[in-house]
Amino acid sequence: xxxxxxxxxxxxxxxxxxxxxxxxxxxxxxxxxxxxxxxxxxxxxxxxxxxxxxxxxxxxxxxxxxxxxxxxxxxxxxxxxxxxxxxxxxxxxxxxxxxxxxxxxxxxxxxxxxxxxxxxxxxxxxxxxxxxxxxxxxxxxxxxxxxxxxxxxxxxxxxxxxxxxxxxxxxxxxxxxxxxxxxxxxxxxxxxxxxxxxxxxxxxxxxxxxxxxxxxxxxxxxxxxxxxxxxxxxxxxxxxxxxxxxxxxxxxxxxxxxxxxxxxxxxxxxxxxxxxxxxxxxxxxxxxxxxxxxxxxxxxxxxxxxxxxxxxxxxxxxxxxxxxxxx
Amino acid sequence: xxxxxxxxxxxxxxxxxxxxxxxxxxxxxxxxxxxxxxxxxxxxxxxxxxxxxxxxxxxxxxxxxxxxxxxxxxxxxxxxxxxxxxxxxxxxxxxxxxxxxxxxxxxxxxxxxxxxxxxxxxxxxxxxxxxxxxxxxxxxxxxxxxxxxxxxxxxxxxxxxxxxxxxxxxxxxxxxxxxxxxxxxxxxxxxxxxxxxxxxxxxxxxxxxxxxxxxxxxxxxxxxxxxxxxxxxxxxxxxxxxxxxxxxxxxxxxxxxxxxxxxxxxxxxxxxxxxxxxxxxxxxxxxxxxxxxxxxxxxxxxxxxxxxxxxxxxxxxxxxxxxxxxxxxxxxxxxxxxxxxxxxxxxxxxxxxxxxxxxxxxxxxxxxxxxxxxxxxxxxxxxxxxxxxxxxxxxxxxxxxxxxxxxxxxxxxxxxxxxxxxxxxxxxxxxxxxxxxxxxxxxxxxxxxxxxxxxxxxxxxxxxxxxxxxxxxxxxxxxxxxxxxxxxxxxxxxxxxxxxxxxxxxxxxxxxxxxxxxxxxxxxxxxxxxxxx
Numbered sequence: 001x002x003x004x005x006x007x008x009x010x011x012x013x014x015x016x017x018x019x020x021x022x023x024x025x026x027x028x029x030x031x032x033x034x035x036x037x038x039x040x041x042x043x044x045x046x047x048x049x050x051x052x053x054x055x056x057x058x059x060x061x062x063x064x065x066x067x068x069x070x071x072x073x074x075x076x077x078x079x080x081x082x083x084x085x086x087x088x089x090x091x092x093x094x095x096x097x098x099x100x101x102x103x104x105x106x107x108x109x110x111x112x113x114x115x116x117x118x119x120x121x122x123x124x125x126x127x128x129x130x131x132x133x134x135x136x137x138x139x140x141x142x143x144x145x146x147x148x149x150x151x152x153x154x155x156x157x158x159x160x161x162x163x164x165x166x167x168x169x170x171x172x173x174x175x176x177x178x179x180x181x182x183x184x185x186x187x188x189x190x191x192x193x194x195x196x197x198x199x200x201x202x203x204x205x206x207x208x209x210x211x212x213x214x215x216x217x218x219x220x221x222x223x224x225x226x227x228x229x230x231x232x233x234x235x236x237x238x239x240x241x242x243x244x245x246x247x248x249x250x251x252x253x254x255x256x257x258x259x260x261x262x263x264x265x266x267x268x269x270x271x272x273x274x275x276x277x278x279x280x281x282x283x284x285x286x287x288x289x290x291x292x293x294x295x296x297x298x299x300x301x302x303x304x305x306x307x308x309x310x311x312x313x314x315x316x317x318x319x320x321x322x323x324x325x326x327x
Numbered sequence: 328x329x330x331x332x333x334x335x336x337x338x339x340x341x342x343x344x345x346x347x348x349x350x351x352x353x354x355x356x357x358x359x360x361x362x363x364x365x366x367x368x369x370x371x372x373x374x375x376x377x378x379x380x381x382x383x384x385x386x387x388x389x390x391x392x393x394x395x396x397x398x399x400x401x402x403x404x405x406x407x408x409x410x411x412x413x414x415x416x417x418x419x420x421x422x423x424x425x426x427x428x429x430x431x432x433x434x435x436x437x438x439x440x441x442x443x444x445x446x447x448x449x450x451x452x453x454x455x456x457x458x459x460x461x462x463x464x465x466x467x468x469x470x471x472x473x474x475x476x477x478x479x480x481x482x483x484x485x486x487x488x489x490x491x492x493x494x495x496x497x498x499x500x501x502x503x504x505x506x507x508x509x510x511x512x513x514x515x516x517x518x519x520x521x522x523x524x525x526x527x528x529x530x531x532x533x534x535x536x537x538x539x540x541x542x543x544x545x546x547x548x549x550x551x552x553x554x555x556x557x558x559x560x561x562x563x564x565x566x567x568x569x570x571x572x573x574x575x576x577x578x579x580x581x582x583x584x585x586x587x588x589x590x591x592x593x594x595x596x597x598x599x600x601x602x603x604x605x606x607x608x609x610x611x612x613x614x615x616x617x618x619x620x621x622x623x624x625x626x627x628x629x630x631x632x633x634x635x636x637x638x639x640x641x642x643x644x645x646x647x648x649x650x651x652x653x654x655x656x657x658x659x660x661x662x663x664x665x666x667x668x669x670x671x672x673x674x675x676x677x678x679x680x681x682x683x684x685x686x687x688x689x690x691x692x693x694x695x696x697x698x699x700x701x702x703x704x705x706x707x708x709x710x711x712x713x714x715x716x717x718x719x720x721x722x723x724x725x726x727x728x729x730x731x732x733x734x735x736x737x738x739x740x741x742x743x744x745x746x747x748x749x750x751x752x753x754x755x756x757x758x759x760x761x762x763x764x765x766x767x768x769x770x771x772x773x774x775x776x777x778x779x780x781x782x783x784x785x786x787x788x789x790x791x792x793x794x795x796x797x798x799x800x801x802x803x804x805x806x807x808x809x810x811x812x813x814x815x816x817x818x819x820x821x822x823x824x825x826x827x828x829x830x831x832x833x834x835x836x837x838x839x840x841x842x843x844x845x846x847x848x849x850x851x852x853x854x855x856x857x858x859x860x
Contacts, residue, residue, distance in 0.1 A: 037735030041743065044776065055776060089374055090532060091517055101533060156564060164568050171569040177535050177556045178363035275560045277533035284561070285371070285533070290735045 005318060013311050024303045025079060025296065029072050032292050039290040040064060043088055079300060085293030089286065094297035097282060104174055105278030108267050111194055112201030113256070120206035121252060124213020129240060131218065139210055146207035151266055155200035155273040162196060169195055172275035197274040201266055205259065209252050216248035250320060257313030261306045358857040363554040364839065365574065367566055368849070369581035372559040376527065376536070377516045380455050384580060384849060387495050389536055389557060391850040393434070393521035394498035397425060397444070398489055400606055402846050404662045404758055406489045410439070410499055410522065420482035420801040427473040431545045433501045434520045441469035446502035448477060451510055456496030459762035484801045486662065490759035495850055524550040524854030535559060544854065551857035563587060576836040576858065579849050585646035588832055597834050603848030604831040608657030609755045611640070611712060614823035618784045619748050621687070621696055628821045630681035632671035634719045641827045644711050648832065652825035654814040660758045663810040669818045679723045689724045697726040701747040703737040709751050716751060742778045754779065760810055765794045767823050785822035
């Protein structure tokens with residue numbers, strides 16, 4: 001009995017994940033250790049540890065006496081057991097620290113991407129349907145502006161306008177510090193805090209999706225099946241939404257998959273700008289303090305997220321166009 | 328009332344800052360109870376709530392609100408009671424007896440007493456937090472439930488002793504929490520139990536730390552606020568926005584960039600003050616590695632100081648929030664500061680002549696020698712100073728290779744590998760020069776891998792002998808003269824010397840009262856802070 005396409009896809013992706021993760025660990029492990037200075041230097045200076053015996057004990061405790069290749073092998077073995085190590089900086093297991101920060105990053109990433117897809121696709125549809133009108137020009141100009149604007153700068157400008165001048169929205173963080181309230185109040189509070197970071201992250205991608213969607217729509221409009229649909233007497237709106245948009249979405253979905261890694265990287269910047277307590281903040285701190293286990297743990301997690309996102313994209317392909325072969 | 332300094336006028340803040348200064352000291356009306364104050368500082372989130380061995384300013388800022396010291400330093404460098412209410416000193420200054428405050432409880436309800444202090448001295452201060460200061464400890468014992476007797480092998484000056492008690496490493500720890508477990512790695516360091524006006528509530532990593540009022544604080548009128556929150560924002564621009572939007576009310580230790588500090592001061596809505604840092608004088612320093620035969624020559628080290636315009640660094644690179652340094656003991660240290668020092672005014676011609684005389688004339692390519700200049704990357708401004716110093720040294724024929732490594736690399740290269748010829752670094756010196764300042768110059772201060780000590784390799788018998796005298800001289804007047812001699816010798820030898828004294832700044836919303844009211848305000852308990860409605 002032939003294997004169902006979805007299961008085949010899942011099996012292939014999981015098999016591909018193993019060498020990918022090993023590659024990510026090896027490359028990042030080597031890169032981090034190539035940088036001068038170690039977390040022990042930061043740790044001993046932060047704690048003003050000067051006793052040579054204590055420093056030697058710490059080296060042994062953290063396995064720094066082992067040759068690098070042995071440290072790498074031990075780390076790979078630990079990761080295989082879902083042990084990402086212990087973060088001296090956070091004073092807790094890496095896995096726990098990542099789990100504590102992950103929800104904030106996912107909220108930001110999904111909001112940013114959701115906003116990007118919603119705004120970008122809508123703008124692209126409008127530009128394509130109203131081609132060579134003022135609407136098309138507005139979408140094109142805004143797309144160029146947001147594509148050319150660095151996210152961190154946009155974030156700062158939005159903060160100055162909406163938080164400092166107008167005082168409509170908070171400057172940063174995920175919740176209002178010191179505020180009390182029920183679940184609904186807290187949810188609304190997080191949403192208020194989410195607006196500016198999500199806009200800063202999402203508008204750049206919205207600009208890309210608008211351009212891609214517009215081009216894709218114009219191409220699909222010229223295809224035979226659209227002419228057939230019109231000949232059947234379907235309304236213009238129905239032709240556009242039910243036939244053209246669905247087919248034109250494929251390039252956007254492809255881009256979504258390709259950009260998951262960059263969205264994660266982008267969220268690192270945005271989290272830093274808005275003091276959003278997610279993985280980005282954690283990574284920034286880990287890199288600057290040579291918290292190797294944390295950096296590696298986040299890299300592994302990032303790879304997993306990109307793989308999972310691409311798997312979701314492949315599943316979307318199957319849904320959008322069942323003719324597509326998996327493999 | 329806080330006097331206006333020359334720098335304030337140089338800043339051009341005029342009436343705005345004057346109003347701000349007066350605002351800081353303005354006669355507050357009756358303190359208002361309740362409310363939440365959100366504070367921040369010009370650095371990162373701490374690595375732990377309390378770092379027993381020090382850990383820098385960030386953990387000190389948080390832990391000092393929960394853990395208290397036995398005494399409190401005043402602006403005139405006298406001492407007031409805190410957990411100790413009175414003390415007596417033997418005539419030969421080898422014995423100190425402390426009477427402790429009664430009816431004090433730890434945050435977990437356990438009573439505070441002499442055993443806690445004995446434990447802190449024997450197990451924490453002496454071996455971990457301030458070992459150099461307690462090197463002469465001979466013994467400590469409880470003479471009663473609230474009496475502690477401390478003996479030293481050699482005389483210990485009174486100011487030295489009380490500086491150690493009020494120092495960053497002088498927190499009193501609860502014996503019942505720490506005894507029998509490693510203090511450095513104790514989980515209690517992230518669940519601090521102290522006697523202070525603030526109790527730990529929660530820490531949202533990457534965001535903020537919340538403290539709540541200690542209902543059972545020994546001073547029943549304090550704290551006035553219900554809650555104190557430390558919020559951590561990475562960039563000065565974000566902090567400026569948050570302060571301007573009213574989301575943060577108090578920013579200590581250079582929370583904002585100099586231009587933003589000036590801008591906010593000009594709005595009249597903020598108090599801007601340099602008060603509260605008298606016992607932590609920051610400076611930008613230049614250190615020269617005497618392991619390199621070129622920099623082993625005193626004349627070369629002195630020549631380099633003539634080549635650098637300290638005034639330019641203060642006024643241009645620091646926007647006026649600094650002033651040329653006079654010596655290793657900062658000018659805010661009225662206890663030991665002396666202006667009568669060898670000094671090195673900007674004179675590139677003299678610098679060039681001194682290098683000629685030292686045996687390093689310009690070669691055919693116009694260069695005298697090459698040097699690796701390391702600007703420590705823990706402060707961004709160090710990179711700017713590095714670029715300027717590179718230019719200065721190029722002008723007198725020194726070929727400079729400038730690097731600005733990040734914090735871990737800087738620490739490793741300066742203090743472990745000694746991999747530099749010239750380093751641009753920083754120090755923060757308290758009023759008592761022993762050992763914090765002296766350990767940059769003594770032979771015993773050379774400890775490979777130990778940060779913020781003698782990394783230059785400078786070793787001089789005269790210096791060691793002078794520091795030894797300074798350490799044990801109990802007559803305050805004689806001690807002041809010895810400190811002056813020490814500073815003069817430093818400014819003659821200049822293995823490491825300050826370029827400029829950095830002015831630390833606090834910015835507070837005008838609603839905030841009673842801030843900046845001690846000479847090491849970051850490490851103060853902040854129990855008397857209150858917020859106007």
